[in-house]
Amino acid sequence: MKTSTIKAPATKASSPKKSWIKRWIQKYGMGSLFFMPFFILFVLFTIVPVLIGMAMSFTNYDMLMTPKFIGLDNYKNLFIFDENFAKALQNTFIIGGIAGPVGYLASFLFAWIINNMKMKKLFTVIFYAPSIAGSGMVVIWDYLFSGDRYGFINNLLINAGLIQSPIIWNADTDFIVPINILILVWGSMGTGFLVFMAGLQNLDPQLSESGRIDGIRNVFQELWFITLPQVKPQLLYGAINTIVVSLGVFPSFGGFPSPNYVAHTLAAHIQDYGFLRFEMGYASAVSMVLFFLSFGLGQVVIRLLSEREEKPVRKRRARG
């Protein structure tokens, strides 16, 4: 007896390429309509600018005259001659490296604490508000940290007898970086924080119950063994967010550019060259460096935080 093989549904007689497209449309057509708006905007306003930036980094575009192709000159200047770039890189890592993880941990910690409290919504709003108000608060920070002896913090310290003469916060290079880190951490309870809150509210109570039965003694053990593994996707999102924001951090205190470039981050460097010194081509080159840095670090984090358990298993089987 002949066994009938189950054939694929009959397709129209056409070249393989077309049918592949048609198949794709049938399978994904409806879905793509849903993400098309976002996708178009994303391509137009994120992908395309990155590509244009890449192109511009090989020219000497100054925003006003036609650009001329100069090959790798910008990158050469960048890595060999520009002492401020090294400083900017260093500052970015310091400021971003401290403010980023600190902000990240603080976000998670506060999300976790608030999750276990009453009046969650009120506290969520209180902690989320600074990140939205961020740019408007520059005035407040300048006022608090004014270098005048009658400036707010100076006056408190002088009256308390801790210092004798006023500290010029926004000019003395020792203080500018810590203040910037402080401001960043204060404003870092942003979307990451909200995402953590959401993730923590969706925990499976069964797991914590069974954990308690199995001998978990205190809250911290519960946090480490039960809660954290469940919120890995949220942690991943928060981490990527933090990395991108930290690397692109812009110093909001201390003037622009800060004295002796002490708080000059990569973003500030780009802004400086692009808009103040009319060297958009060079600025594009710097932004390319920033881009690849963020991308690279992002990949590292993904490897760290995505579900790893399956891979070793698969590998063994393949070899075995």
Place this chain on the structure above:
Amino acid sequence: MRNKKHRLRTWAKCLLAAALAGVVAAQAGILASAEKLIDKYSILFEGEAVAYESDPGYAEVLSSWEEAGYKRAAGVPDIVLPAADYAAFEGETPVTQTQDGVAGLLYDTETDYVEWTFTVPETGLYQMQIKYYAIGGTGLPIQRAAMLDGEKPYAETDVLVLPRFYVDAADTVINSVGDEVGALQEEVREWTTRAVGDMAGRYSEPLLWKLEAGTHTLRLSYVDQPVLLSEIRFTAPAEIPSYAEVETEYEQQGYQPAAGTIAFQAEDREHIVHKSDSTVSSYNDGDPMTVPKGTAHRRLNAMGGYSWRTGNQEITYRFTVEKAGLYSIAFRAQQTWNEGSSSYRQIRIDGEVPFQELLEYAFPSDSNWYTRPLEDPQGNPYRFYLSEGEHTLTLSVKISQYVTQAYNKAQTVIDGLSEAYRKILMITSASPDPNYDYDLDKSVPNLLGTFQGLADEIKEISDLVVQASSSRASVVNNLKMVEQQLREMVEDPDVIPKRLDDMVNSLTVLGNFLTDVQVSPLGIDSIELVPTGGEFTVRESSVWSRIWGTLENFAASFRKDYNRVGMTVSDQTVTETIDVWISRGTEWAEILKGLIDSEFTGKNGIGVNLNVLPSNSLMGGTVNAMLLAITSGTAPDVALSVSVDTPVEYAIRGVSLDLTQFPDYAEVSKRFLENSLIPFRYSGGVFALPETINFNVMLYRKDILSNLNLPLPQTWDQVFYQTLPVLYQNNMQMAAPTFDLLLYQMGGAYYTEDGLRTALDQPEAYAAFEQYISLFLDLGYPITSNFYNRFRTGEMPIGIVDYTAYMQILTAAPELAGKWDLELVPGIRKEDGTIDRSTTGLTGLADIILSQTDKEEECWEFLKWWTSAEIQQSFGVQVEGKIGASARWNSANIEAFQSLPWDQQHLAKIVDSFEWATAVPSVLGGVITTRAISNATNDALYNDFSPREALEKAILTINKELERKQDMYNIQPSESKGAGR
């Protein structure tokens, strides 16, 4: 042996003789060099100490006269002084001129003063009336100072004002956006007789002069503006009856309520005779019940408002009465600006105050419009008898007598408190040791008594303010706080050293109080005269109608283009249109548009699209709209108010237009100070016209310096050796000059002639930088300080300021009036004896033409018109009127600059300072310079660099950047022609 001894003795005698001779010679030498030292340093100690005398105020003097028994003159004939019969004068001879059939004395700026002698038959207190005709001048009120018998009777005689009168030149117009736009103001001139009052409107009756029987001399000194004087009269003060007396009169005459209502809009041009200030204008009110309604589109439906707020500003209305009889007058008015305080007006019918109660009538504050008749405190409307025919109604801004008393008291309190503060400061210094018992009540004589007295005064001030307010004014709370602090300090004197900051705060509060109580705004929508007993039309808007009005506005916001300042000229008359962007607030743009429509487009048919652009700040990622517009090819034709280095930055990249290509450029450039064009020069061309200029002057506290017996320093040596030591002995300081100033005064420069390298590597620059750093490290200048606050408290009685700080002190520190003055900045004495007083930063903002334009001629016409003296002056007066004196227009057109309402003596000094003022040139890559200097300063002050090292680093950075940029743009040394120093 004897020989040896003898020899030794001879040697000893010789040595002794030599030693003695040496000592004598040394003495002589020391004396000689001491004399040279004295010669050198005596030059530092020349000069007389600053003189300061405060004149008594009118209130004080008047009460002293009344106590001495002087009475108001009554029943005596007028004492007439024909102006042409002057006894003496100084300056140019005043000539006689006939105007409209009346002969008058032309008293212009060249005449310093004119004197008249006259005889007084009877002793008494008289008022002064002047018959005058306002001529020529620059549209500002006419001011003179008066002295009787060579003395100033009281401080107010320093400025006596004779106002000019204005009307709308044309009807209002609806512009292309659908908004109503006001017309320009024009002056109306005629012979006016006016009783002279105080310039701030604090006293509701004209000033009184004490004249004893006998011969006297009156001197009028020139302050501002020319005038034709016909005669001056001393008259018995007008006796104004009380309302009760007036009512009795009505009874006696048997007047009846009239018939027929007369109503008109307060902003109606037909009914306004004139206003005493061109800046009092109609405005748009969004209340739905205001007639005509101005919600979605702007309609000028109310008169005065915030623009009608300073003393003596008056509006005169005319109306016709059909039937004679008794009327009551109602106003639909609004006083929403001074929360809790009432605004006072003097009401005059046919030029005279009908009864006492109208000398100062209170319009209470309310968050909404209200319609109320002029009424007595019990609520009964006042009755006015009006005969048939035309009448006038004048409303004049006055400051309530309670507020005036409070104002005078507040001045004395501030004086007392400042002095106490300074005395305490002399003992404790600005940062007192928190662990030390200063026993201030014992070390400062009568400190507690002073504080007690001040606290009591403040209580009286609060009470007076409450009397003048309709409800609890917020300012009373501030006063109570100050009073509380003072009482606490009296109770526990040990707390005083810790409360120094609170005292500074209190001074600020009181200072703000003085500023706040000087404004008395009132908006009027309509005026209605109704026969007594009749009904007034009351238009109160309900909450719902207001909500609807807001919604209408909101809907309109989708249709209206708010960036575009609308055109009022119809399109048919326009041949070409240019796009102009201005980087200032909408008020400035609207005034400019008004001028454009009537004076520019109306005259030569070039239309202007005016757009408001946010200034191109680059902090934290905000967008530089201008730059992006140029990149995308949508740049405007002309850009106004751009920052000073933009023109050259754009010129380097071929984006701004070289203005020297226009044939009449040379002539136009003469309107400005030569040096103000320096930052716009590049490669032989000039790429912008200056719009505003800046100046640097030295401000000083007359009262404090005269207390310290200090003369004004003319050179920096005098500052360091004479002024600073005395200041520091008294725990005061001085504000530091900028590095620029020292650099230029010491003969240095930022760039070489060709602008290709920095000139900071010259010895003069090193010397200047070392001097600059030593100001902070060795001479104790504070690195950062708020000059405005410290000048007010007196901690920094002397300092160098720019235009902005000068305006701040002038307008926002009223308690300092008369206590400070202006002087040229100290300089460096050169070998030929002259003092180099160079300052920089002369140029303010710039106007450029973008090279993307295809209408170059039209753009140049516009710039020529905009920077002309007439338009700049008109613009300046209007801006100041609309926004206030703090927005004084510092026009770069020198003629216009001098014609704006500066204090004349200050102006003279400022114009002197222009001789030395200059600006730093803009060069390719020059952005790096300010940064490098700032970093160098930072290094030297905080990071232990020596000034030389820090400056060397800066020089390297600057030169490297300049070279880099020159490389980028292929500039060869021979091609570039910089701007020089």
